[in-house]
Amino acid sequence: MNAFKSARPYCPSALSLALATILAGAVAPVQAQQGSDATTLDTVVVTANKRVENIRDVGASISVVGERDLENLGASSLSDYAALIPGMQVQNSGSPGLTSVSLRGISALSSGATVATYIDEVPVGSSGIYQGAGGLMLDLLPYDISRVEVLRGPQGTLYGAGAIGGLLKYVTHAADPGPPEFRAGFGVRAVPDGGQAWNARVGASLPLRDDRLGLRVSAARNGLPGYTDNAVDGRRDINSGEQTGVRAALAWDGDAVDMNLAVLQQRIRSDDRASVALDPDTQAPLFGDLTGRTWQRQPFDKRLTLASLSFDWDLGWGSFVSATGWSDTRTMDQIDATVQFGEVADLLLGLPEPGAAFVRYDFDLDKITQEFRLTSSTGGRFEWMTGVFYTREDARQSQFAWLGQRDGTPLPPAFASFATLAQLALPSTYEEIAVFANGSWRFNDRFKIDAGLRQARNEQWFSQNVSEGILAPIGDAPGESSENVFTWSLSPQFKLAEDTMLYARAATGYQPGGPNVALAGIPPSVDSSRLDSYELGLKSQFAERRAQLDLAVFRIEWDDIQVASSFNGIGGLVNGGEATSEGVELAAAFRATDQLQLGFNGAYTRASVKNDFDPTVIPQDGFDVILNTGLGGDRMPYVPRLSWSATAEYAFATSGGYDGQIGGALRWVGERLNDTTERQRVTAPGDPSTVLDEVVTAPLTLDSYRALDLYAGFGRDRWMLRAYVNNVTDEGAWSSLTPVDGAVSGARVQLAGVPIQPRTFGLEFDYRF
Template sequence: MTASTSIRRSRSRLALAIGAATALAATGTVLAQDAAPAASSSADATELDRVIVTANKRAEDIREVATAITRIGAQQLENINATQMSDYASYVPGLQIQSSGTPGQSQVSMRGIAALSPGSTVGTYVDETPVGSNSLYQQATLYQLDLLPYDVESIEVLRGPQGTLYGAGAMGGLIKYTMRKPDPAYREFRIGGGLSSPRDGETGFNYRLGMNVPLVEDALALRASFARNELPGYVDNLVAGREDINQGEQTSARVSLGWQGEAASVQFAAMRQEIDSDDNATIALDPATRHPLAGLANYVHVSEPFRKDIDHYSLTVDWDMGFADFVSATSYADTHTFMRSDMTLSYGEYPLAFLAMDPTLEPGSAYLENTLDLGQFTQEFRLQSKQGERFEWLVGAFYSNEDGDNHQYVALNRLDGSPLPAPWDGILGVLGELLIPSTYEETALFANGAYRFTDRFKLGAGVRFSRNDQEFRQDVVGGVLLPIGAEDNTSSEDVFTWSITPQFQIGPDSMVYAKVSTGYQPGGPNVVAVGLPSAVDSSMLTSYELGWKSAFDGRRVLLDVVAYQIDWEDIQVASQVNGVSGLVNGGEATSRGIEVSLQWRPVGGLTLGLNGAYNDANIDEDFPPIVVPLDPDLPGGVLEVNTGLKGDRMPYVPDLTLSATVDYYLSLRNGWSASFGGGFRWVDDRTNGTTERQVIAIAEPRTVLQTDITPPLAIDGYGVLDLHASLASERWTLRGYVKNATDKRAYSTMEDVTGALTGVTHHLAASPIQPRTFGIEIDFRF
């Protein structure tokens, strides 16, 4: 039982049809900006487009913002048929995604700040409001918000700590979804659909529709959309013989109402997102060779469904007060997550421990069910100066209240799923059942300012003071893995974060900046168990960043270069003792790196892009050991467990990532246009965790009796080619795409499946990147 669980035919005809549509495609799509001209633009345009972002909570040109940002526009998301973060993450420098193959089962890290605990390290915003828990008991790092990006205007990825403006849980960076807003100036309806087919998998169908309707001329408008995307299965079950077990679907519904007055505007939005997967996209590998045991197939004794539903409501008020602008952003989110994990090859052998009492016992099937429910209310007020003044300032207050439930249940049955024979069904039928209700309440005050001393020099700074109070209850109601009983725990902490950002304009199209900023991951009450501290402190980091943003040749070439060092301390680390997983503050780590983004438009309609990131992220000292007494088994004996050692690489952080992109736009006759593109993405090798060291020793005098060291698994690097092509007019758009065109077999995550009793590894469970997938889409606007 753990408190932080890290588990892991018409086809050929469709492939031929789509293959013909993309046969002329080149390589790449530029994700750093909206680089491809719109259908109505002139193909002779050679200046790269100007891009507006809201990183500093005000609209600014991305070339003038002193921080590292990547903006992905709606057209680019459509071109590559992005349905989840893993579709575009490798094109963003410094962003890493570990996916279990299903949207919503994603771990996100930036610049080497890996997800070592269940608390969030990368924040998520939808427009003006945060989405996702900052509590330690809602598995924020395992189930990052992963929107089906329909009706999304853009996605901004802010790299580096965002503690002063965006607060808790954004110490590694921020992912910000900007949704399309109601517009009272025009009427639009849109409908579309498509098909997709992965190699050796099913054919999936998707459809979408949307509208923007003015209700009162120049004042009130309604925008509504709905999208459904089938996730075609491609993994087979070696136990039951079933094919394509990982099928599922995503749905997205959103409605927003916007009112625009002379001095104020109000927008209300309601959104529901659902993910429903029948099984995980995990396959079995040979532990020795790392080769698939039977292709895209896995040993599944108990099905592993995944469900995630989120209802999100927001109300944003903007008021022009003359001397300044006032913004109120209110939100409420209700999130339900359910996941079942097959534990048969780990805990299914548990009955063998009782063979002396009953020699008829045989290994059985086991599973873990984890249900998470979260209600979250947030409110932000801020007052900010007008755009373009010599002194730009912003002051604000923020409040968040979370009420969460975490239910974990581990069951043991016979191998065929029927109950164990009496009396063992009552003794071992439930290995563990744990309820963890928790609350998280945060209040914060923040201020940011930037003063332009001259036309060339500008100095910015920010501060934020936050306080959070948390309550937690650990209620073990059944099972043999944990003692029955209830324990309460609380915590409170005050956190101060700051930033300072000087920037200097070298010339009209060239700017350098430096940034020193801090961020934090909230601490909180810990699981109550022998050897674990009662609470963990916040993880804190300080980031030093030096950047250069420049444009050349009449804005035909854009170049961004960023170098950084991040010092991370009091790292929260998930550590397991006697089957109980809690947290400890695990020392220090350093992450250093450089990121480069280049875009070039050599001729009208052709855009080339190159993104690269080098990162060196390592643990600076051994994580502190958890010490557990072994009495009465060994008088005076202790078990010392280190879950990370000095020099370990950060889990799932590659040293090098590269991507190369090409987009070509061609204007045709009668208002039609064509575009061709694609991209190549390279991800270096990684490790799946840190080194674990277990020492059995006599405490007084200290005598080491046994030392066991378990290194992490190494995951090979990979390169993937994506292609796309489209034909469009003012009303019609026809797109074709190929993801992973060479059908590269590579893995996003990997872990060993080992018996808890025997310690024998049965196989490695790995989540492959999506196999070669062909797709075709059509849209009609009227």
Template sequence: MEEIIVTAQKRGENIQDVPAAVSAVSSQMLHDLHATQLTDIGAYVPALQIDSAGSPGQTTISMRGIAPIGRGATVATYIDDAPVGSSSTYGGGNAFALDLLPYDVQRLEVLRGPQGTLYGASSMGGLLKYVLTTPSLDTFEARVGGDVSAVSGASKPGGGFRGMLSGPIVGGVLGFTASYSQQDTPGFIDNSQTGRRDENGVKQQSARLGLVWQANDDLLVKLNALYQKVDADGDANTALDPNTLQPLGGSRTDNNLTDQPFNKEIQYYSLAVEYTMPWADLISSSSYTNTRTSQTQDASYTYGVAFPAFGIPAGTSAYDYRLHLRKYTQEIRLQSHPGVTLEWQAGLFATHEDSKNFQSPSALTMDGEPIPGLDPLFTGQLPSTYTEYAGFGTVTYHATDRLDLLAGVRYSENHQTFGEYGSGSIIDPISLLGQKSHEGVATYSVGGRYHITDKVMAYIRIASGYQPGGPNLAIAGVAPTFASDTLTNYEVGLKSQFLDNRVLFDIDAFYIDWNDIQLLSNGSGFNYILNGGSAKSQGIEANASVRPIDGLTLDATFSFVDSVLTEDVAAISGLSGDRLPNVPRWSGSLRATYSHDLADGWMGAVGAGLRLTGDRYSDVNHAYDARVIPGYGALDMNVSVSNDRYTLQIFAKNLTDRHAYLSYTPLVNQATGALTQIEATVLQPRTIGLSLDAKF
């Protein structure tokens, strides 16, 4: 098997030498799966759970059972060396994780367990890192491709096209890459109330321009500009009866009374500088991200059904939610050259976020006309800023040829400001400015690795992580700020290769202690954050690869995660022992790929993958709206023929057309508190397509 180099510890090293649980999803695997969003690959990575609210970009990520119960993210997302997405509570980090259309991505690195020492805030569950391709300084390469596809239940075909050009501008000195891709996925959800068909079609676009300048043997500069856009006509949701969990209007059918478009646009710019000195490397990473998110949800079954409380007939309501996040980051670090007895890193990090958060539900008649005196129910704005400064350092001591000892520490301080502005028919005018919070948090990691043989390594790791606190909504009886929640991860693992590198087997066991959990509670009709309760998550993760004969590779992953509350938490109606939401106890995958030489320089390949996800709860067990989301298995396949220039592939996702749900969202009558229905996000039905790619 080929060596896989990752940058998990901010150094390039063999994945089998990293003393932590790391998975790498290669560009070849992304191509074989025809992956267009994170839900296509999540089940192929141990203990990685991807939840969707109905389209790419409406994405929640959890790892090792550490799921976001409050508003903040528990898994950090990076592009190369720069974080993207919000670190604060009001930037939508829990529900709108970065979900790139992965063209021009070299690989995805998934780091499981807290990464607070090297990656800072909101990496308490782990880290997802997109590693972009690097332009060539020596040879030109051009790639073009396209595909057509059919989705079960859709009346229109889907398809996409893509292209990339890379090569030297000045040979050996200056290189570039430019790429563009577009993917259109047809809708497959029909509307039982309006008669509209295929209401959840999605268009994804991604563009990139990258430059690399090798000024001399010691100085390397990389520039990247990345653009991503998601336009979804609606959500891939089905309306379920809250008691029987049966579809109210038929399979893959929703009953929304207002349109539910979703749009997300990301502009990302980065500058990386690497300077090699005789005694150390100096590395600088700067980035700016501008993200705009617009979501409209049908609130007819929450607000519209409550209009009789105002003495008027039930109507419809559309809940508009808009976010605008601007994020600047700067990291600079010194690190020793590899191979010395004492390897070290020391760095400084700073980030500033400016977030705009706008929310407004309307009050409309059944004909869609505004109701005088009631529309809008309210309009609210929650502007905030988040500024963080941190210093960190790590050391690796090579005690012997086989034994290494590792330690690291990070100290972070964040300052936040927050404002509330609101008015409407159901709230008193609000105008509060300058609510503030300030806190300092320390995280650490210690561990060791022992090379039993050149191909077998055992490790132990203890690491901590945190999710930042912040200012709260100004509600009577509610604390003006909430604190960080923290966790500590204890882990042992074994990584091995044997039988002349034809077999790879990795396994680890972990225990996580989670305290002062950030919880979402309700007061005066508005949600706020409080700290309360504790939880634990413990489990086993394993992955194996076998090459029994040339050309055949068998891969398997497995994880068992027991993630539960360890004390009663009244704010979320949870009792000690309740499972945490959206965390399957078990998940896994099986993949087989086989390639063989054909005539005249052509090669044939066939692959099949089975992704498996177990049952999980939509909320803690004893919550009023908790429901069990059934587990599922989905079969993916691909067949291709290729030579040095062309690749023709037939691909299939969810080949058996398994009907399954990715998440549940309960809808509650805001006047009576009764559950009206459950919106269930649907696994994409059977998708079969044909793609052709050429490279020159």
């Protein structure tokens, strides 16, 4: 949430034998089975329902990306593999960690996230609206990760707040008290006409006591080669950076009680963000294909520390689980705001020329969670689960806007008091307690019904503390809110044959609201968004389990959508209105021979605003401004109507004991829009029928694109050498587009385009012993 808005507001303002795992859409992942029949597709387990289950038996749309897939793709962020997951879109704002994620057309239109994030049993990221969760999704460095599970559709009954569009779950490697294992690796990657970077990783799993106690430790460093330049100061490859991570996990395998303790720390650091300056009319680069124009540096830094402790007590007839989590997340994001606020220097202060400006956001989030679950044993006619969940967030957002002269020097002494355009803090708390229950009744071998419910209550407090500046009123303005939320799900499932299941699913979800910023025309609080989802799916394996075809159709009704509303660079959140999303997801995988595996997936999504968003009335001196931030029929931002991917992999082995694989993925993403339509009307005071002026701003169009990724691996026994080329044809396309307008004049100076990753070469070597 912003008391003021700038270029990218935090409003309340990225293939092994199992490449086809990435193809699972409404689809389950596919892997080569290790056994006597090497041409069948393997069984994959997930924990979507907080039980270990065969993905083919879960009546919901789930995708899984495995560890080998991430390695072969050279994945370092969500953007590297998201396009291969049907219905999932990632909007990159210039660095890993500066990402928004949407599933099935449920876009992040506000500062709150629409996709919840878990690491194992622990939720991470904020449920509130003051930590920019919608644009700062966790982008975990995928090392020491067993798999990534993506659950589409609302997951409110088991995962609660923020899972309105679905769930992104990172499942780490557990500590193993069994045989010791060691691993080390090194790699390099480069962008032609750009930078080069190196990465290194090491991990070990060690038994400590009587095959009962195990320790796992790992550390990784991943370099991010830069590839964009800056026209203002001539700097090259400015968006370089690095990701680092360390993890330690301890596991006790007892007779009745198992225990897991883990500590993880990850950091993303980017020197600047990838951004290209574009002509606002033609979208042609103003200074070169990968050249931006900024007067102030735009560093980004995010650090996550997570500690988790879980106990699983086997009661014989069931189990009792306790999952405790504590996380500390600190984020710094600085953006160049010269175009937006630099004109304050000449248009308001009367200086000879515009100035330079930047806005720095600092987010500090301290979060604790506790969940207790009582679960029946698996395999009976009636399976059930009941539990209670508690979380508390103590958070602080700080915003600092600075104004200087165009060359970066301070303002003249007579204007020094205007150097700080805004200095404010937004401390907040979020506290929630919820009870939930899930059950599954098997009527016979073919038919069962799953059902769930959750009752939650959250209480929030915040204060808008403005200590200095001209962009927001000086003073403290506290606010608070509370709400009770009930969500439910129902999923009947029918087995048409042993390997074919037909299912239906109806479910609800919500995105928490909260107290709002204190600004004229902005309501004192924003209500939670609610969502109803209806899905019909088919999961089938045939041809002696060598082929897999999964299909899902869905319709979603979204109400009280939280949207950003701003005027003259100042903004907050409002409840806009309604939207719908409907579509079809298909995925197929076929193991043609022992060596060759093919896959295809696709998604068609039609997501749009149902009616004009409710207007925000902003009183001014002598007139009113009536602002609509979306009009009926608008498409939801960054949601292509059609997207698909096709993959192929050939595995081989030589008589000399060497083996390897060659594969590739072709992905296509359709045309998208960057925003909804904004309509601004100037009316007589208190008389909305007398329109004095009207300005309608249409969204920008991002063209469709396709990209080809290739990889190869070769090894023997304990070592493996891998090579990959991502975006082989060096396709030029945009991940996101942002208009850059003057906050005072309203003049559009340029567009800021974040390119998809250009052609990138990588070489990796791993040794296990």
